[in-house]
Amino acid sequence: MLKIGVPSKGRLMEDTFRWFGERGVEMQKIEDREYAGRIDGIDGVEMVLLSAGEIPRELAAGRIHLGVTGSDLVRENLAAWDTRVEPLAPMGFGHADLVIAVPQLWVDVDTLDDLDAVCAAFRARHGHRLRIATKYHRLMRDYLRQHGVADYQLVDSQGATEGTVRNATAEAIADITSTGATLRANHLKMLSDGPVHASQATLFRARAAAWDDAARATLARLSAQLGLA
Numbered sequence: 001m002l003k004i005g006v007p008s009k010g011r012l013m014e015d016t017f018r019w020f021g022e023r024g025v026e027m028q029k030i031e032d033r034e035y036a037g038r039i040d041g042i043d044g045v046e047m048v049l050l051s052a053g054e055i056p057r058e059l060a061a062g063r064i065h066l067g068v069t070g071s072d073l074v075r076e077n078l079a080a081w082d083t084r085v086e087p088l089a090p091m092g093f094g095h096a097d098l099v100i101a102v103p104q105l106w107v108d109v110d111t112l113d114d115l116d117a118v119c120a121a122f123r124a125r126h127g128h129r130l131r132i133a134t135k136y137h138r139l140m141r142d143y144l145r146q147h148g149v150a151d152y153q154l155v156d157s158q159g160a161t162e163g164t165v166r167n168a169t170a171e172a173i174a175d176i177t178s179t180g181a182t183l184r185a186n187h188l189k190m191l192s193d194g195p196v197h198a199s200q201a202t203l204f205r206a207r208a209a210a211w212d213d214a215a216r217a218t219l220a221r222l223s224a225q226l227g228l229a
């Protein structure tokens, strides 16, 4: 059996079911068993319902052959992600941008270069590094290193990240935004350089899964049915 991991709840699950359904593969949750699902329209494929956040790890371990999750979650959770999984198809939903945001009151800060300058001045004045609250540690460290920003510290925030500035536990934040409403409500503005990562739901293939002849043949049939290149 070829195992495919799909998000177990919410919009991501519904949009995943719709995406496959439009391509002749019907997915549904089995009502009385919370995390079991059934899949019709293709033989040899078994569906596993998982938290979107766990799917990258399951792919990397090869416990599922395919998985649907946000491209941000794969990059954040897997070191050298592209050696562990192969993106097969961007799915056109679950769009969200990982952005860096600062207080709207910082009128002189518009770009990452401006933030870099503030970081240096902040350290000189306060004796500690400017704090950026986020749950996206790997993505932020890589991005800031690539752009030559070093005088900062990440503080962990697993939720309500935009509130950390108001609560004075961070000076800036890095989080997912879609409408921008949460940033505005917390008097924050994103940097104008563009997102750290533009995320969307993506179908991934696990490089480490058991790709025996049967699994490869099933993937070929599924790819043809889904219209993948």
Ligand SMILES: Nc1ncnc2c1ncn2[C@@H]1O[C@H](COP(=O)(O)OP(=O)(O)OP(=O)(O)O)[C@@H](O)[C@H]1O
Pocket: 007, 009, 010, 012, 051, 052, 053, 054, 069, 070, 071, 072, 073, 094, 095, 096, 176, 177, 178, 179, 199
């Ligand atoms: N407005 C949004 N807020 C949060 N995540 C969003 C948003 N829009 C799209 N996403 C994407 O949804 C995915 C996260 O989904 P979800 O929160 O269901 O995952 P999860 O971590 O498994 O959830 P939970 O921890 O609550 O079980 C990420 O890839 C994220 O980029």
Ligand SMILES: O=P(O)(O)OC[C@H]1O[C@H](OP(=O)(O)OP(=O)(O)O)[C@H](O)[C@@H]1O
Pocket: 158, 159, 160, 161, 162, 175, 176, 177, 178, 179, 180, 181, 182, 183
């Ligand atoms: O740009 P917007 O449309 O306002 O959306 C962005 C917000 O949505 C997400 O939070 P969510 O409610 O999913 O909770 P979480 O932070 O606990 O993941 C995200 O972390 C932002 O806070």
